[in-house]
Amino acid sequence: MKIIHLSDPHIEPKLLHGIDSKQRFKLALEHIKENHINADHFIITGDITHFGQNNSYQIFKDILVEINLPKHLKPKLILGNHDNRENFKKNFPDIKTDKNGFVQYVEKDNDKTFIFLDTNLAGKDEGYLCEKRQHWLIDILQKEKQNKIFLFMHHNPLALGHKKSDSIGLVQREEFKKILLQFKNSIEHIFFGHQHITSSGQYLGINFSSPRSTWQPLVSNFIDKYRLGTANTDPNYNVILLSDDSIIVHSEDFLKSEVNWFESE
Numbered sequence: 001m002k003i004i005h006l007s008d009p010h011i012e013p014k015l016l017h018g019i020d021s022k023q024r025f026k027l028a029l030e031h032i033k034e035n036h037i038n039a040d041h042f043i044i045t046g047d048i049t050h051f052g053q054n055n056s057y058q059i060f061k062d063i064l065v066e067i068n069l070p071k072h073l074k075p076k077l078i079l080g081n082h083d084n085r086e087n088f089k090k091n092f093p094d095i096k097t098d099k100n101g102f103v104q105y106v107e108k109d110n111d112k113t114f115i116f117l118d119t120n121l122a123g124k125d126e127g128y129l130c131e132k133r134q135h136w137l138i139d140i141l142q143k144e145k146q147n148k149i150f151l152f153m154h155h156n157p158l159a160l161g162h163k164k165s166d167s168i169g170l171v172q173r174e175e176f177k178k179i180l181l182q183f184k185n186s187i188e189h190i191f192f193g194h195q196h197i198t199s200s201g202q203y204l205g206i207n208f209s210s211p212r213s214t215w216q217p218l219v220s221n222f223i224d225k226y227r228l229g230t231a232n233t234d235p236n237y238n239v240i241l242l243s244d245d246s247i248i249v250h251s252e253d254f255l256k257s258e259v260n261w262f263e264s265e
């Protein structure tokens with residue numbers, strides 16, 4: 001199975017930090033169309049727009065229509081801190097929500113269960129998974145624990161460096177940790193975005209990975225206080241190859257140029 005994991009397109013009509021997020025998202029989609037049409041799933045883990053405005057969601061949808069990916073690659077979406085839940089729902093009326101109106105839902109593919117979480121709290125950059133959302137997650141994990149479970153969320157569930165330096169990750173880390181520990185035998189991988197950095201590793205015995213943003217990569221912070229920075233480096237998206245005995249996460253720098261494939265003799 002091949003999964004495309006893209007994050008943080010931050011669509012906005014105007015330039016953001018001198019970068020056209022619309023254009024970069026378009027280039028990423030063109031790259032996917034050219035190289036990964038055989039993927040099984042396409043997931044975008046939030047910060048779909050920069051300001052959560054209706055016209056930005058409309059531009060996002062227009063770009064998807066223009067690139068015209070095959071039907072099976074219609075992206076599954078979740079919310080980021082930059083999104084607006086009400087505008088998101090207005091623009092994507094088909095997307096499922098839980099009984100409390102959060103954009104949380106489940107998709108199944110044979111022995112695999114994909115769980116999509118909503119960690120948005122209006123006006124906050126950090127992530128929130130309130131008790132209602134936690135209960136929803138626990139119920140689903142309980143029902144699906146015979147399957148291989150893959151979690152998709154916008155915010156990083158653990159600090160990606162020093163704890164003190166990460167003030168915009170998930171706030172309910174301890175509560176989430178308890179849930180993960182309870183179901184760690186069923187959870188295969190956690191996919192997230194938000195920090196705009198390529199990361200991968202293991203947490204509580206569960207694999208995780210994140211791509212950069214397609215708009216603006218940020219710089220990893222290795223010091224013990226909050227610091228955020230941009231750099232002139234490649235944006236990317238991830239390509240995940242799943243098999244019975246492995247999970248491989250590739251990083252696609254879609255702005256790469258001068259690609260030369262060696263020809264076989």
Ligand SMILES: [Fe+2]
Pocket residue numbers: 008010047080082194195196213
């Ligand atoms: Fe973002």
Ligand SMILES: [Fe+2]
Pocket residue numbers: 047080081082154193194195
């Ligand atoms: Fe974010």
